[in-house]
Amino acid sequence: MTATSPARAGHRSAEEIGRTPAGPRSLPELGRTRDVPLPDVRATTLDNGLRILAARRAGAPMAEVALRIPAAAPGATGDPAYTAGMELLAETMPAGTASRDRVGIDDELAAVGAELGVGVDPEWLQVGASSLSDGLPRTLAVLADLLTAATYPDAEVLRERDRLGERIAVARSQPRTVAREALQRKRFGDHPIASEMPTAEAVAQIGPDRVRALHADAVVPGGARLTIVGDLDPDAAIETVAGHLGGWTGGHAARELSAPPAVEPGDLELVHRPGSVQSQLRLTAQGLSREDPRYTAFQIANLVFGGYFSSRWMENVREDKGYTYGAHSGQEFVPGGAVLSVDTDVASDVTAAALLETRYELGRMVAVPPTEQEVESARRYAIGSLLISLDSQSALASTLSALDAVGLGVDWLRERPERLEEVTVDEVAAAAAELFAPARFTGVVVGDADVVGPRLRALGGVS
Numbered sequence: 001m002t003a004t005s006p007a008r009a010g011h012r013s014a015e016e017i018g019r020t021p022a023g024p025r026s027l028p029e030l031g032r033t034r035d036v037p038l039p040d041v042r043a044t045t046l047d048n049g050l051r052i053l054a055a056r057r058a059g060a061p062m063a064e065v066a067l068r069i070p071a072a073a074p075g076a077t078g079d080p081a082y083t084a085g086m087e088l089l090a091e092t093m094p095a096g097t098a099s100r101d102r103v104g105i106d107d108e109l110a111a112v113g114a115e116l117g118v119g120v121d122p123e124w125l126q127v128g129a130s131s132l133s134d135g136l137p138r139t140l141a142v143l144a145d146l147l148t149a150a151t152y153p154d155a156e157v158l159r160e161r162d163r164l165g166e167r168i169a170v171a172r173s174q175p176r177t178v179a180r181e182a183l184q185r186k187r188f189g190d191h192p193i194a195s196e197m198p199t200a201e202a203v204a205q206i207g208p209d210r211v212r213a214l215h216a217d218a219v220v221p222g223g224a225r226l227t228i229v230g231d232l233d234p235d236a237a238i239e240t241v242a243g244h245l246g247g248w249t250g251g252h253a254a255r256e257l258s259a260p261p262a263v264e265p266g267d268l269e270l271v272h273r274p275g276s277v278q279s280q281l282r283l284t285a286q287g288l289s290r291e292d293p294r295y296t297a298f299q300i301a302n303l304v305f306g307g308y309f310s311s312r313w314m315e316n317v318r319e320d321k322g323y324t325y326g327a328h329s330g331q332e333f334v335p336g337g338a339v340l341s342v343d344t345d346v347a348s349d350v351t352a353a354a355l356l357e358t359r360y361e362l363g364r365m366v367a368v369p370p371t372e373q374e375v376e377s378a379r380r381y382a383i384g385s386l387l388i389s390l391d392s393q394s395a396l397a398s399t400l401s402a403l404d405a406v407g408l409g410v411d412w413l414r415e416r417p418e419r420l421e422e423v424t425v426d427e428v429a430a431a432a433a434e435l436f437a438p439a440r441f442t443g444v445v446v447g448d449a450d451v452v453g454p455r456l457r458a459l460g461g462v463s
Contacts, residue, residue, distance in 0.1 A: 036390060036417060041400060041410045042234040048248055049222030052241050053400055054234035055410070057393055063136045063230030063237075064129075065143070066397040068405065071125040071218045072257035078195030083122070084202035085214045088157065090120040091164055092211060093127075093219075095156035097149040102156065105142055114139045116146075122193045123257040123335065125218060130394060133231040137240055144244040147219055157208040165200040172197070175273065175345070179280035179446040182271045183341075186444050187284055191260045193334060220250025225404055229397040259336030262286050266442040267463040268355075270456060272449035279351040279447030280343070281358065285440040287331045287338030290408060296423045297431035303378035304370040304428070305329055305361065305436055306342060308385075310377060313361045317344060323354045333402075340435070348447055352455035355445065355462075365436035369429035383417050 039055040046052065073082040094116060095102050109116055112135020119126045127146075131139040171177050177197065184194040226245070228237050263286045288295045299307075306313035306329030317323045327344035342362075346354040370378075390396050390413065403412060445456060456462040 036387060036414050038390070038396070038410050038414055039229075040234075042238060043404075044238055046221070046242055046246055048246065048250075049224070049253060050241075050245055050248065051225040051404070052238050053225065053227040053404060054232070054237040054241075055227075055229045055396070055400065056232055056234055057229055057396065058231040060393070061133050061231050062393060063131055063133045063139075063228060063232055064393040064397040065127075065131075065136075065139065066227045066394075066401045067127040067129075067143070067224065068226075068401050069125040069127075069219060069221075069224040070123065070254035070256040071120060072123060072255040073192045073195065074255065075192070076258070077190040078122075078192045080195065080198055080202040081205065082214075083195045084198035085206045085210050086120045086125065086218065087198055088161055088164060088203060088206050089152075089211050089214050089218075090118040090125065091160045092152050092157050093118050093146055093150050093215070095160070096151050096153050097145045098151055099149065100142070100145060105146075108138060108142055111135070112138050114142075116142065122195055128394070128398075136228070136230070136232065136237065137244075140240060140244045144248065147245070148248050150215060150219075152208050152211045152215065154208045157211055161203060161206060165203045168197060168203060169200045172199070175276060175278060175280055175446060178271070178273060179282050179343075179444065182269065182444040182446055183282040183284060186269055186442060187263050187339060188260045191258075193257060193260045216251075218254070220252065220254050221245070221248045222250055222253030223256060224254055225401055227397045227401040227404070229393045229400070257335050260334055262337075263339055264442065265440050267461050268442065268456075269444045270449055270453060270462050271444050271446040273446050274448060274450075276446070276448045277348055278345055279348055279354075279445055279452055280345050281351070281355060281443070281445055283342040283358065283441045283443035285340045285435070285442070287340040288435070289333070289337045290403075290406065290412070294427075294431050294435075296419045297427040298435055299382060300375055300378045300420070300423060300428045301365065301370060301432040301436065302329055302331070302340070303381060304374045304432070305365055308378070308381050310381075312364065312374075313342075313358065316357050316361055317346075317354055321350075321353070321357060323347070323350045323357070327358075333406075342441070342443070348451045351445065351447055351452040352459055355456065356459060359438050362436050362438045362441065365432040366438075370425065370432055372425050375425045375428050379420055379423070382420050386413075386416055386420075 039057050041053050041055045043053045071086060073079045094105055112131050114129060114131030114135055116129040129139050129143060188194040226241060263284055288298050305311055306327055314327050317327050323346045324344045329342045331338045331340055
């Protein structure tokens with residue numbers, strides 16, 4: 001039917017379908033989502049300590065590999081040289097092995113539609129790979145070669161060292177990086193978890209011999225876990241991994257990061273950033289681990305406060321006051337638990353006002369508990385976002401690996417929607433009153449102290 005042709009007999013437009021003589025049709029209520037369609041997971045641990053998880057998801061002819069190796073710094077405090085060395089190791093591990101140079105590695109991976117990347121943080125060295133399912137054996141062969149025979153050629157290490165130093169220098173000039181480092185120090189002091197990014201000066205001191213020594217020390221199988229998700233037979237995948245990595249050895253088990261100290265409530269710290277036209281507000285409090293019986297109620301309470309676009313805090317500081325483009329609250333999981341983060345960026349002239357409104361919304365979570373409508377909206381969002389977050393093979397592989405590291409399996413994910421459906425308004429209100437009380441928080445404000453300092457100090461609770 002063209003735009004000018006008469007309507008077909010019996011045809012109704014979308015507007016006509018959506019209305020009745022009594023007015024617009026009401027939308028049906030959303031049904032309950034009781035489980036997530038997830039595959040079974042096979043798991044085994046090799047004699048060298050490498051744990052393998054494999055699951056079949058046949059939506060695409062691809063396989064995702066997620067390898068996580070505990071790689072904590074030795075000692076009880078952060079070591080800038082270790083952090084710098086591990087960053088350079090992650091950058092240059094794919095540069096070559098005893099039998100493959102960088103070009104050969106890239107060509108071999110490309111032949112099976114594969115990509116491979118390496119990253120590091122204070123807790124983990126992570127290697128991710130994606131390939132066509134029938135190319136998994138070749139991808140694993142390259143991975144095994146990198147883990148057991150990476151050579152870190154001098155020229156490659158020195159070239160990447162210069163590039164990494166330049167990138168770090170640029171990153172450290174950014175206000176969000178300054179705020180993140182200040183927040184981590186405020187939360188965790190000199191614990192190694194606070195050492196997320198080295199200085200360019202520390203990177204410049206790392207040579208190829210140091211990187212090779214770090215590989216021998218940190219890239220070991222004991223305590224590592226490799227997760228594979230894709231269009232594959234799990235038993236065959238485990239056998240393939242064992243064939244390639246069963247001979248991987250190490251002089252000791254991988255070092256796991258110790259639990260950091262609990263976040264202590266207290267005044268916010270004002271961090272001076274001269275000439276800044278914006279301020280970064282970063283509040284934090286102790287969070288909850290996934291195993292805590294209050295976790296589900298806390299998740300909903302967090303969404304109500306600031307965990308998604310329709311949250312109370314976002315409505316206040318963005319939609320009503322116009323202080324910011326975005327405000328967000330959420331958890332970061334750390335060994336032994338989690339921390340709650342509340343962050344937003346605002347113009348210098350409204351820094352004190354934004355902090356006042358943030359404290360007000362935290363207090364309102366205690367004094368004015370989440371309503372049934374707020375809880376239901378957050379519940380639907382939590383269930384929907386969970387389903388979306390697990391839609392891809394790579395996301396599922398990463399999630400399964402992270403859960404396995406804390407002793408949780410795929411059943412925890414399967415049962416998650418039902419737990420979200422069953423949590424009550426009263427339970428959410430109790431979690432909100434306990435965990436969002438303003439007195440539980442500390443944090444930092446990064447900005448020009450000469451501009452924002454007087455009003456912040458007048459508010460109190462800022463030092």
